Amino acid sequence: MSLNRAIDPDPLDPSQRRTLLALARQSIAHGLDQGGPLPVVPSDYPADLRERRAAFVTLETGGTLRGCIGHLEAIQPLVSDVAENAFAAAFRDPRFRPLTRPELARLSIEISVLTPSQPLSFTSEEELLRMIEPGRDGLILEAGAARGTFLPTVWESLPEPRAFLRHLKQKAGLRPDYWSDRVRVRRYRTESFSE
Template identity: 35%
Template sequence: MSQLPSSSAVGEYSQTERETLIRLAHAAIDSALHDRPMDLTAPTPHLEEQRGAFTTLHLHGKLRGCIGYVLPVASLYKTVANTAVGAAFEDPRFERVKAPEAPELKVEISVMSLLFPIEPKDVEVGKHGLLISWNMRRGLLLPQVATERNWDAQTFLSETCRKAMLPVDAWQRGASIEAFTAEIFGE
């Protein structure tokens, strides 16, 4: 498995733990496809810690699904299993993954830091992900999105507003702006 560059300075997960989580994501998708129960025993104590995470699926280099939790809702290994199944079968932007596609899926996992308030001038493309909230609407973009699309910080802020179905300048008009970092790895 190749390792994607991390957008977190910490890099707290070992290569073995990263590979374990990627295998777990594939196993969860396979179990759901074939309606089989899955053993969700914690592989290591470190992976039992509660963390927010997103699982992103790619098929032949194109986005195939992405689901996650910015806040911790369960232990990391359970969150990865749940978000992998969600990305494969519940992302409303895509049809459900079919059995012939599953072996071709590439998994990317983003393990989230806690959210923190940030000023627009302090947003760093490639380091921060964003959550913008205003009037009951919220939009979130992972750190790698701005890098992959070659956006500057202002475009990143505007596109996060667009994702929330807000005016693209809402970040300049009082919307709440929070950031996070993520340890990102995949195959």
């Protein structure tokens, strides 16, 4: 089952991508100076960037992860989501210390804009594994209070579906071999771009 075209928005054009990347960097710089994300006025931006969309912002220095924060559901205009998540990735990712001013010049920024997620219907782990499209699918896995997600970019380091799913279960706080009829999985796609 592939994601249907109706929920797959048209891709952003190069100028829209540049605008979002610049906004992310400005929000991080604002955070260094003011201690908070850049205030955004959505009406100052083109209509496509004002749509309610969910995004993740991933930061790297020298090819090493430096922060990654985002939303799985669309809760605000895309420009607001990018500004908020860029600040959070730089200063609030609990895995890293807050970004410092000298790091800003070496920082690379990637933005992943998500499609709405769609639930997958399966009766076994084997059936789920057959449904997953490596390299394309981002997954949200839930079982009771346990929850985790992997963006499609994670396929670069975990290209085999079984390993991808086992690591996702661990990220959600479950054993890698955990299975139950309580497992729920939703899939989404991303449009990712970087500086």
